[in-house]
Structures are given as C-alpha cells and as structure tokens.
Amino acid sequence: MFRVLVSDNLSPIGLKLLEEHPEIELDYQPEIHQDVEALKAALQNADGVVIRSGTKLTEDVLTGQERLKVIARAGVGVDNIDLQAATRQGIIVSNTPDGNTLSTAEQTIAMMMGLCRNTGPASQSMREGRWDRKLYTGTQLAGKTIGVVGLGRIGLAVAKRCNGLEMNVLGYDPFLSEERADQQNIELYRDIDELLVKCDIVTVHTPLTDETRGIINAERLAKMKKGVRLINCARGGIIDEQALIEGLESGHVGGAALDVYVTEKPGANDKLASFPNVLCTPHLGASTDEAQEQVAVEAADIVCNFLTKNEVRSAVNMVPISGKELEGTRAYLDLAYRLGLLLAQTSHGEGIQGARLQYRGDVCSKPMNLITSAFTSGLLSAALNDSVSIVNSDMTAKDRGIEITQTSTTETGAFATMISATLITDKREITAAGTTFGNNFLRLVKLNEYQLDAYLDGLLLIYRHRDVPGLIGAIGTTFGKHKVNISHMALGREKNEPGGDAIAVLNLDNEPTEAAIKEVIDHPDVHGVELVNLPPANASLPWLGL
Ligand SMILES: NC(=O)c1ccc[n+]([C@@H]2O[C@H](COP(=O)([O-])OP(=O)(O)OC[C@H]3O[C@@H](n4cnc5c(N)ncnc54)[C@H](O)[C@@H]3O)[C@@H](O)[C@H]2O)c1
Numbered sequence: 001m002f003r004v005l006v007s008d009n010l011s012p013i014g015l016k017l018l019e020e021h022p023e024i025e026l027d028y029q030p031e032i033h034q035d036v037e038a039l040k041a042a043l044q045n046a047d048g049v050v051i052r053s054g055t056k057l058t059e060d061v062l063t064g065q066e067r068l069k070v071i072a073r074a075g076v077g078v079d080n081i082d083l084q085a086a087t088r089q090g091i092i093v094s095n096t097p098d099g100n101t102l103s104t105a106e107q108t109i110a111m112m113m114g115l116c117r118n119t120g121p122a123s124q125s126m127r128e129g130r131w132d133r134k135l136y137t138g139t140q141l142a143g144k145t146i147g148v149v150g151l152g153r154i155g156l157a158v159a160k161r162c163n164g165l166e167m168n169v170l171g172y173d174p175f176l177s178e179e180r181a182d183q184q185n186i187e188l189y190r191d192i193d194e195l196l197v198k199c200d201i202v203t204v205h206t207p208l209t210d211e212t213r214g215i216i217n218a219e220r221l222a223k224m225k226k227g228v229r230l231i232n233c234a235r236g237g238i239i240d241e242q243a244l245i246e247g248l249e250s251g252h253v254g255g256a257a258l259d260v261y262v263t264e265k266p267g268a269n270d271k272l273a274s275f276p277n278v279l280c281t282p283h284l285g286a287s288t289d290e291a292q293e294q295v296a297v298e299a300a301d302i303v304c305n306f307l308t309k310n311e312v313r314s315a316v317n318m319v320p321i322s323g324k325e326l327e328g329t330r331a332y333l334d335l336a337y338r339l340g341l342l343l344a345q346t347s348h349g350e351g352i353q354g355a356r357l358q359y360r361g362d363v364c365s366k367p368m369n370l371i372t373s374a375f376t377s378g379l380l381s382a383a384l385n386d387s388v389s390i391v392n393s394d395m396t397a398k399d400r401g402i403e404i405t406q407t408s409t410t411e412t413g414a415f416a417t418m419i420s421a422t423l424i425t426d427k428r429e430i431t432a433a434g435t436t437f438g439n440n441f442l443r444l445v446k447l448n449e450y451q452l453d454a455y456l457d458g459l460l461l462i463y464r465h466r467d468v469p470g471l472i473g474a475i476g477t478t479f480g481k482h483k484v485n486i487s488h489m490a491l492g493r494e495k496n497e498p499g500g501d502a503i504a505v506l507n508l509d510n511e512p513t514e515a516a517i518k519e520v521i522d523h524p525d526v527h528g529v530e531l532v533n534l535p536p537a538n539a540s541l542p543w544l545g546l
C-alpha cells in the first residue's frame with residue numbers, strides 16, 4: 001500500500017478517488033500545514049502528498065524526507081514548493097496547470113468590473129442603510145485599454161474576455177510569438193514600459209520569479225497614466241505592494257483589485273484592504289466548485305498513477321512521461337542505468353570527471369535526456385545508493401562537478417540501436433556500449449576496445465586474458481571447485497585472431513568466495529579482474545526512482 005497525505009482542503013471528488021484506490025491509503029489532514037513540525041512528521045510516513053497553496057514545502061520541510069516520492073500541486077503555482085530541494089531529494093513535483101485557468105480568468109474579469117463599478121463599497125453602503133448613487137459612479141470598460149502582462153493560459157483567457165468586452169487589448173510576454181498574439185487580437189509589445197504608459201488598466205498573469213518580482217514597481221507606476229487601475233490575480237509581489245500603497249496614497253493609482261499578496265494570512269494586508277478604491281479577495285481565483293473538482297481529480301490521478309504505474313504527468317522538475325511512452329522507453333532507461341552502474345563499478349574509486357553518451361539508431365526517437373538521467377542515476381547510485389534517482393541525478397552530478405554530455409545520430413551502425421557511454425576519470429576513459437534485443441533483452445556489446453555479446457544482469461565477472469588454449473577450461477574448473485555456477489559466458493578479442501588480448505564476461509549464479517576470485521586473479525594469463533553487480537534481468541524500475 002502507498003500512503004498519500006493530503007495536507008490542504010481538497011474537493012471531495014479527489015479525496016474519494018484516493019480513498020477508493022485499492023493500493024492507496026489516504027491520510028487527510030487539511031489543517032496540518034499550519035504546524036510545520038506535524039507536517040514534517042506526517043510526510044515521513046507518506047509516499048505522496050497532495051497540496052494546494054496553503055502547504056509550504058520548504059527546504060527545511062523536504063530535507064530528509066526519505067519516503068516521499070511525489071508531490072502533486074492541485075493548482076498551477078509551485079512557488080510554495082522548494083523545487084531544488086524536492087529535486088535533490090529525488091521527489092517528482094507535478095501540478096495541474098489547466099484545471100483552474102477559466103475560473104481564475106473569470107475572477108480577474110469579475111475583479112476588474114467590480115473595481116470599475118465600485119461594486120464592493122456600494123454594496124457595503126447599502127448594508128449600512130445608505131443610498132448614495134453619486135459617490136459610486138464608475139468607469140465603462142468598452143473602449144478602455146488594458147495591458148495584460150504574461151500571456152500564458154490565464155493571461156490569454158483574460159485577453160479573450162476583454163476583447164469580448166470591446167476593450168483595446170495590449171500584451172507583454174517575451175515568450176509569445178507575434179503570430180499567436182495577432183490570432184488572439186492582442187497588440188503585442190516587446191518592451192513593457194512602452195505598453196504600461198498606454199494602459200487604463202494593467203493586469204498581471206506571470207509566475208512569481210526573480211524577473212517578475214516587482215515588475216510593476218514605483219518607477220514604472222510613476223510613468224503610467226494618472227488614475228491607472230491595477231489587477232493582480234497571479235502572485236503577491238509581482239506588483240510591488242509598498243509602491244502600490246504609495247501610488248494609492250498619492251492618488252496617482254486610481255484603484256487596485258487584488259486576489260494575492262506577499263503574505264497571505266489574516267491581518268497581513270489590512271493596509272491595502274483599507275483603501276476604499278481597493279477591492280480585495282483572499283486568494284479566491286481558483287475557488288470555484290468546477291476548478292476545485294478538476295484540480296483535485298487531476299492531482300489525485302497524478303499521485304495514484306505515479307505510485308502505482310510509474311507514470312509521470314505534468315512534472316515540473318522532470319521530463320513528463322506517460323505510461324505508454326514509458327513502456328516504449330523502459331528498455332533504454334534500463335540499459336542506460338545498467339551501463340552507468342557498470343562503469344561506476346569498473347572505475348574503482350578513480351575521480352569521476354564526467355561522461356559522454358552517444359545515442360545511435362532507434363533510441364534517438366526516445367526522450368534521450370531522460371535516458372541520460374537514467375545513466376547518471378546508475379553512475380552515481382554506485383556511490384550514493386538510494387539517495388539518487390532519475391529525478392535528481394542531473395542535479396546531483398552537476399553539484400559534484402561531473403559533466404555528462406550527449407550526442408546522437410539516427411544512422412545505425414552494426415546494431416539497429418545502441419547507447420555508448422564513455423566514463424572520464426582522472427586517470428583514463430572507459431567505454432561501455434549496449435543494445436536491446438526485442439523489448440527486454442539487454443546486451444553489453446562493447447567494453448573499451450573489445451566487441452562482445454554479454455548479458456547485462458546479475459553478477460558479472462569481467463577479466464582480461466591472453467587468448468590461449470585451455471584458459472576457459474581452467475577458469476571453469478576453478479569455479480566448479482568453488483561451487484559457483486556460470487550461467488553465461490561472453491568472449492571478445494581485441495583483434496579477431498588467437499594469441500592476443502581478450503576479454504571475458506561471465507554471468508554467475510552465485511557470489512564467488514574471495515578464494516575463488518583470488519585463484520582467477522593468480523592465473524598467469526589473466527589480469528584486470530572485476531566483479532560487477534547489476535539488477536536481475538527484467539527487474540521493475542523502482543530502483544531508477546520511477
Ligand atoms: N489567484 C489564483 O487563485 C490563481 C489561480 C491559478 C493561477 N494563478 C497564478 O496565475 C499565474 C499565471 O498562471 P498560468 O496558468 O497562466 O501560467 P502560464 O505558465 O500558463 O503563464 C505564465 C506566462 O507568464 C509569462 N512570463 C514569464 N515570465 C515573464 C516575464 N518576465 N514577463 C512577462 N511574461 C512572463 C510566460 O511566458 C507565460 O506565458 C501564475 O502565477 C499562477 O500561479 C493564480
């Protein structure tokens with residue numbers, strides 16, 4: 001059974017999916033995020049966690065979470081998760097990017113309309129028994145110019161609705177093409193300052209990043225039209241809150257509609273909320289039944305499918321891979337992982353500087369970056385065991401100054417498909433290449449200069465020897481004497497002629513004793529003896545962290 005913690009409120013439909021899954025045990029504690037120590041303790045017993053924006057998965061919370069394998073964010077923003085810390089721990093982080101797009105776009109439009117027609121204060125005035133029509137005269141939207149900063153899912157949905165309201169829609173997003181903007185009837189600007197000076201209303205829809213934090217700051221506010229109205233239904237801090245307060249106080253800013261804040265807790269935003277021309281909601285963009293149901297179902301599915309089927313969906317810290325794609329890539333991931341393990345074990349603690357991978361033939365149609373991560377995971381797991389996985393192997397290698405590069409060619413050589421990996425240590429380079437036969441059979445076809453055809457599973461004894469008569473028999477006799485069964489043997493010669501240097505790879509059914517190995521080492525025609533331990537054939541992938 002896999003245990004899944006849900007540490008925020010989640011729609012019942014998502015909880016039901018988790019509850020009814022035969023392989024999942026649900027731990028629903030929607031308030032636990034308020035107590036960091038309790039959250040850390042609950043995570044110690046969880047294989048997966050589903051969160052919304054209330055749970056803060058900081059480095060402190062994530063460090064040392066050995067059991068946790070997947071975080072599903074029921075929503076878009078992952079700024080409440082320390083992604084580096086999660087990746088370092090080998091934890092997959094996925095979000096549900098589409099589920100709340102329309103609800104948040106609608107909230108933006110509702111906020112804009114409410115702000116321009118003073119809906120909040122007018123309603124309050126009637127609650128207080130007043131009838132003041134003059135005080136609450138508003139502004140018509142048709143014909144006004146709105147600037148949309150960030151034209152992703154929500155920004156584009158807002159722009160579309162603003163076009164429907166007969167507004168002039170300007171947009172700024174360095175990652176959107178002119179063509180796409182034209183199709184959406186958005187006048188695209190490549191310079192945010194040029195856009196801002198033209199707007200009656202500005203709405204932001206970017207993630208909060210180092211670049212977007214304070215993108216609307218005091219300097220930019222000062223250049224905007226007097227009376228400009230600002231909307232933030234994205235993330236607190238994209239509009240500098242202090243600058244906004246000063247703009248409201250001076251009267252330069254005509255009003256603001258805010259759903260998100262730098263600090264989201266009771267009382268933290270009293271100052272902003274106190275302005276009569278500021279409309280505030282407590283992070284309600286995604287709070288509709290429809291959006292919450294959709295993100296809850298998606299998040300529950302993500303966790304269940306990852307834990308029970310190894311399917312990676314909507315991952316923000318790993319190449320996503322569906323169950324179907326995974327099936328087609330499984331053999332390559334496995335092969336690359338085993339090559340990494342083999343090279344690590346044959347490098348005998350020499351300083352590893354990096355590795356070069358070359359993909360040839362059919363493998364080039366697969367997600368090669370992921371296959372490289374699998375190789376790196378094998379390479380490092382020889383030293384780091386369970387702490388490294390396909391999720392964190394690239395970052396772990398980088399942290400250690402190990403450079404892994406990859407090249408590819410669709411041209412086939414002797415094999416329809418081949419992965420060749422060269423390990424660079426501070427003393428030498430070691431190359432191992434492998435191929436797949438069918439979907440399941442993995443073969444080592446090259447070790448340094450030797451061509452061979454060896455099985456890549458279980459216990460391997462590798463040695464070099466002089467290619468002389470009687471040697472194979474002698475080694476066989478030695479192992480027979482020590483009760484070690486040889487299940488398969490592959491030989492490779494440097495030059496395809498007798499008398500030269502050769503290599504042997506023996507698959508052993510049981511671990512040889514030190515005495516047996518010593519006898520092999522002591523044979524006068526044998527040198528370079530290594531014992532390599534690989535997973536059994538057709539093992540499932542959890543050892544890859546998938
Ligand atoms: N209020 C809520 O409840 C709520 C709900 C959902 C999403 N959100 C937030 O809304 C925001 C947008 O979500 P989305 O789903 O549209 O995300 P998205 O990833 O689809 O879109 C973000 C867009 O911002 C653009 N961008 C990034 N950096 C930029 C920069 N420096 N300048 C201009 N544009 C930049 C990107 O190119 C992208 O097009 C996110 O911050 C998300 O967390 C809030």
Ligand SMILES: O=C(O)CC[C@@H](O)C(=O)O
Pocket residue numbers: 052053054074075076077078100283285286287
């Ligand atoms: O959890 C929520 O309701 C907020 C979600 C929203 O901020 C998001 O980024 O998806």
